[in-house]
Amino acid sequence: MSNEKPQAAPASAVLDRFYGVIPAGGVGTRLWPLSRAAAPKFLHDLTGSGSTLIRATYERLSPLSGDRVMVVTGAVHRQAVRQQLPEISNKNLVLELEPKDSAAAIGLAAAILYKRDPQIIMGSFAADQVIAPVEVFQAAVREAVHTAAQGYIVTIGIEPTHPSTGFGYIRAGEQLRVAGAPSARSVVEFVEKPSADVAQTYLDSGSYSWNAGMFVAPVDLMLKHLEANEPVLYAGLMEIADAWDTTRRREVVRRVWPSLPKIAIDYAVAEPAAAAGDVAMIPGAFSWDDVGDFAAIGRLNPAAENSNLTVMGEGARVYSENATGIVVSDTKRVIALIGIEDVVIVDTPDALLVTTKEHAQEVKKAVEHLKASGDTDVL
């Protein structure tokens, strides 16, 4: 201890401030009928790895954070999340009485952690993303923590592999000089999902990366921007945080949470913070997938050799003849496919989806239609 330089904290001390936060929300409508309100995307093993997405997210973070991991999820998922993550203590399982969008979810985590220790650097990573290799991701997070310690909200930008119109983008600025974070850059702005033409110019410029919603930041800096932009939300979250580690938690949550405004963290914190020059970026040179639709499941679970058909599901009994595409089976039924190409079949006990990879994005429409027509038993 006597060898420590007082003027600069050693790398290990900076990393000791890290606290993982896993927001686990979002039904994953485009993965219906596999993913649904009662069994959202993050509770499924969509990669054939044997782990659910939330478990894989935890296992990516825990080598960095140890047991300092907080999960924010819907109250209805309490049991399922406990089962997936038995390591999470009651005080680190934040249950939303109702969905209030990402600023409330991530903001509450920041507020609770701030009350415990204002030095904490939180890292928020959604529960339903697929990342590999894990080591490259972890190296990026380490750089992000070092950069955050310099007073930045740090996002990890995903190197775009194609001109996607389905993601928001991050426009990087100049290189930053941060010890322990050689690839850190400033962020000029966050931009919304672009048109195809614009996406192509982003890709060509080399200055844009995909916004995967990963944020690593000192909790006090998160809260400072939240207070400036969303004072009502901030006040409510601080009131809940005050009561969190006390016997008043339940009463205060029940009273305050329903009154909170719904807003995305991007609008409440990230974009205004970028405008204020407080956002930095670490490029993420790992492969990343948000498993946005069934076409993603095909990518993440390549077909067996000598086959163009990806089959997922433990009990799957699939017979195919000249068929290509994806079958996700959540039943023990025999499924026979004959002479059909690029099909997507999702077979569950009470609902069946048949579409194509090309139309996988439109599954959302079916869900909206079913909701409108009152067929909510299968949503």
Next chain:
Amino acid sequence: MSNEKPQAAPASAVLDRFYGVIPAGGVGTRLWPLSRAAAPKFLHDLTGSGSTLIRATYERLSPLSGDRVMVVTGAVHRQAVRQQLPEISNKNLVLELEPKDSAAAIGLAAAILYKRDPQIIMGSFAADQVIAPVEVFQAAVREAVHTAAQGYIVTIGIEPTHPSTGFGYIRAGEQLRVAGAPSARSVVEFVEKPSADVAQTYLDSGSYSWNAGMFVAPVDLMLKHLEANEPVLYAGLMEIADAWDTTRRREVVRRVWPSLPKIAIDYAVAEPAAAAGDVAMIPGAFSWDDVGDFAAIGRLNPAAENSNLTVMGEGARVYSENATGIVVSDTKRVIALIGIEDVVIVDTPDALLVTTKEHAQEVKKAVEHLKASGDTDVL
């Protein structure tokens, strides 16, 4: 009665000799998983009429035959057939202990009816065909009965609408002069399913019609040809027929039926009879469908107006968006179809088929595969 002409039986007397026979066999493999061993094609309503195919067959015949209708089916279908045709008495429900092909089934009906009354003219019509208009069919059968009374085995030939390679053909000869049967013609020969080229020449010639396996004949003439061509089968059937309307029925059937040779009625009777000049034909100017595959179900159940999707099934809950084809639902599950063309989906509690109209014929392969792989629970 005193006005009857003794030299020629009046038309009514000829028609009084008619006895309907309905062979109800065949699983309808190409309609799997809807049609299967336990619930073959003839026990389904495949036309949306509200009647099963066997019930519709009975109702087509009974205006001609009254209660003189005999059904030959598998012993396992006894209850289902009784439920569909409560009018059929025990003595007219012929149960096969095991399938023995059409010569044994139709031959046994002929033998039993012969023992009761050698003057009977039987008319054999499979239980799983769809025919309209019924009146045109019945007029053809009346002509066939009049022609049969002149000592012919009479088939009703279906006017071909396209050069099908899926049916056998009947080659007609000269016009016959038969009172009550102005359209009767002799038959030169029966020919097997042709190649596409040959089928086209058949169609162009105007002399060929489809063989729908409809036979109207004096029972003694049927048995004469059966005896000549298949003496072992004939002897066995006559032994069973001797015992049929006695208390020995059960014992004799159990002993003799399993030993009978398997052969199609075409080889055992129709083809040799044609060679002997004993076969005539009535052209059937009605529409006829043997519901050979799911494409047929699409033809027989046109889609609702403003839709290109045919949906069958009482409990069907189908949502579709830019989808065309056929859905047959035997469950209450929600089925969502998005952006998929000419699809065929058959949804049953334990098996699901997804194919296209174009590949509907290949369903048979799937069934063969499932049989080979031991998945017989769904066959």
